[in-house]
Amino acid sequence: MRKKIINSENKQEIIPDPKWLDIDNIALVEVTSEDQAFPIECALLPGKVSLWRASERGKQMIRLIFDNPQSIKEIRLKFEELKVERTQEYVLRCFQDGGQSYQEIVRQQWNFSPDGSTCEIEEYEVDLPAVTILELSINPDISDRNVFASLNELRLA
Incomplete structure (x- = not known):
């Protein structure tokens, strides 16, 4: 194993994955x-160890409005739930014309x-x-219980 002990003054910044x-x-x-304790940056930016969580219960939306049109080849989503048994549904859609019409990419429950499935990772x-x-539209519980939506990770390539 290759290993190096560094002091706190020599810590290197985490380099994001160029992918x-x-x-x-x-x-x-x-x-x-x-x-406020779980801002959206935690789910969108590499190197964050937390997640985004809504401050209000029920359906939520995250929208990325690109400065310039982007070519997207891969989408990675990660959700985690350790405490509440629930059925979540999300819908991922994109607009390629500035918001006039959309294309649904995926609808997933x-x-x-x-006691079983606590993590969902989709690529x-x-x-x-x-x-x-x-x-990204998230319904954290289709049975309409008062649950907070959350997202651990959203990555685009």
Whole structure:
């Protein structure tokens, strides 16, 4: 094993994986709500160890409005639920014309169970040549219980 002990003055900055788009510098992010302790940056930016969580219960939306049209070939989503048994549904759609019409990419339901399935990771290979807006709509529980939506990770390549 190769190993090196460094002091706190020599810590290196985490270098983002060049595979993923740098959302921080190419898009405006809109969210319907966010818990101040769990801001949207935690799900969108590499190197964050937390997650985004809504400040209000029920359906939520995350929208990425790109400064310039983006070619997207891969989308990665990660959700985690350790405490509440629930069925979540999300819809991922994109606009390639500035918001006039949308294309649904995927509609997915997932059953979370603290005693079983606690993590959902989805990776989609897509061919979206000129995306102007990407929208993720999350219904955290289709049985309409008062649950907070959350997202651990959203990556685009």
